[in-house]
């Protein structure tokens with residue numbers, strides 16, 4: 409008989425903490441999952457017998473490498489490159505690459521751990537991974553970014569493959585970086601295949617991949633509202649960030665009649681009391697995607713936009729029904745959560761990965777704010793990445809309508825899984841719902857595949 413242990417959640421958490429020192433973000437992500445999953449598996453000895461939860465917290469493989477590169481003045485730099493291949497129970501490793509000065513092992517382990525469950529919810533055959541570098545593309549020339557990407561891929565290419573591990577974008581990795589990374593992979597492998605997603609439309613990319621995370625987030629919010637017999641029409645919405653996710657969340661929210669009051673970057677935030685218009689959004693996209701400028705410049709361009717420097721949008725005291733954090737992890741803290749609730753918040757959905765601190769989530773849960781966790785609400789991006797992989801595998805290119813229809817269907821299905829597992833009387837605990845629904849799939853596959 410295999411020996412079983414009856415660990416308490418405290419012993420389990422202490423073990424994870426002890427074996428992953430100095431990794432606060434990773435521990436935070438594990439805690440969110442274990443708080444829900446631990447009680448769920450108490451009366452299911454099959455999970456305990458094969459230590460599924462413990463095995464799930466150890467990445468299959470972590471690759472760390474040097475990325476030397478030369479700037480335009482001839483100065484030599486070196487950054488750290490990473491790929492965390494966390495879990496492949498459901499399919500090949502899949503997840504984005506982040507280039508930002510804050511990147512470290514803790515952040516990439518939290519992101520890849522989250523990705524396992526997010527990818528499971530999509531229903532597509534995808535494992536979980538994440539990677540990146542502490543290189544910050546902001547302020548660098550195109551030529552410098554290209555040389556960095558080429559150096560990064562000169563090591564990464566040995567570890568990835570279209571049936572092994574398929575990277576994509578994340579913070580600081582957009583269409584420009586994906587292009588340079590793919591070009592170098594193709595040169596080194598002499599193979600043109602779907603090894604990366606987020607590719608350009610003319611060279612293997614999918615329609616709607618740039619829009620997918622932001623659109624998917626709004627589709628998810630619309631589903632949450634529909635269960636309450638409400639819609640986005642005329643809702644006052646606060647959004648943070650002004651990158652890929654924020655831009656297309658704004659676009660879809662406007663299309664569905666919401667009043668989007670804000671956007672931000674790491675320098676400050678803008679408010680438009682009457683709600684941003686499509687004219688404002690077009691200017692924001694041009695500013696961020698072409699000029700690579702600061703969000704403050706929008707206040708110079710439009711009289712009805714105000715800019716606050718060096719502050720978070722979550723500290724603005726403004727009435728809002730819905731909050732959509734779309735910038736980065738832990739951007740929204742306890743005091744800001746209290747102030748949002750005081751100002752009428754009814755719903756929050758995470759466009760970013762883990763943007764709310766645990767203390768902030770505690771406030772939202774206590775006040776029964778509808779809370780869509782990132783692993784469910786922002787899964788639209790990786791879902792369309794999965795659709796891009798299918799198109800690549802079959803040498804097909806689907807039209808916009810077909811991809812949008814699939815994305816809607818996937819987000820509706822994710823919502824349904826979370827709703828079913830998380831419904832508790834009149835309220836739905838989407839955190840519980842998402843984690844249990846995802847865990848069941850991943851753990852089921854791990855049990856079936858044995859101790860590997």
Ligand code: NDP
Nearest residue numbers: 578579580621649650651652653673674735736760761789
């Ligand atoms: P982008 O690089 O396109 O945009 C990031 C935005 O967040 C920018 O406005 C940036 O401001 C702001 N930001 C980044 N770091 C900070 C910080 N430390 N403090 C304040 N603001 C910050 O990235 P994405 O839009 O792709 O990603 C945003 C979030 O969404 C991330 O959490 C990402 O993991 C998540 N996500 C992304 C998906 C995708 O498909 N791209 C899919 C699912 C989730 P600045 O320009 O000043 O740095």
Ligand code: 2IT
Nearest residue numbers: 503504576578789790793
């Ligand atoms: O966090 C995420 O889900 C992403 N950055 C997208 C990953 C992907 O493989 O498309």
